[in-house]
Amino acid sequence: MHKYSAPNPTKLDRKFYERSVVEVARDLIGKQLIWGAHSGIITETEAYSGCDDPASHAFKGATPRSSIMFGPAGIAYVYLIYGMYNCLNIITQPEGQGSGVLIRGMKLSVSQPSGSDLSQLNRAGDLPNLDGSGYLHLNGPGKICRHLNITREHNGISFLDHTDYYITEGLLDPNITTTTRIGITKGTDKHWRFVLVESIKTSLDK
């Protein structure tokens, strides 16, 4: 059984996001993401650093697209990949450094399961729920944005000063593993992918 932080958890603040991108990526695992009417536990992240990371959009410096990565921490960076999927990132580190965390997986709270959601709801052995309802495991950055209706229109919104877009405390003591990052051809040596162990699919899952 998981332990959750106390009710009325505090919103993660600028100091949290301003740290090293790898630390922030790791520490976002198990946190609760609030996105409008949606909320869920973050289960998978990847760190993308700046000029030292060839896989990062910030590698070659600020471009029209990547300049947001060099801005202040705690800001959403949403980009389109392969012409059809959006990806949500959160900018980290002090201004001018160019880095961000890709949100790759989450357990979305589903209080009124219906239709196609029903067949995908996770059941036995899964994370317990905050409110007694179900979780939908969104494993993949494109799936998250599709389900939560996150688009490039949200590029630049702040997680620090909105009442309906923010991240709070979640699991008290999450088990986290690291692997190399997914879907990239450069920077494959860095183990900057973080996964909540309890969310890893096993043969016992349905």
Next chain:
DNA sequence: CGCAAGATTATT
């Protein structure tokens, strides 16, 4: 201005 590559996903 043309073009290749891309932090993905669903399907075969």
Next chain:
DNA sequence: ATAATCTTGCGA
């Protein structure tokens, strides 16, 4: 394995 689909950034 591969198609789908279009933006971005680079080089000419």
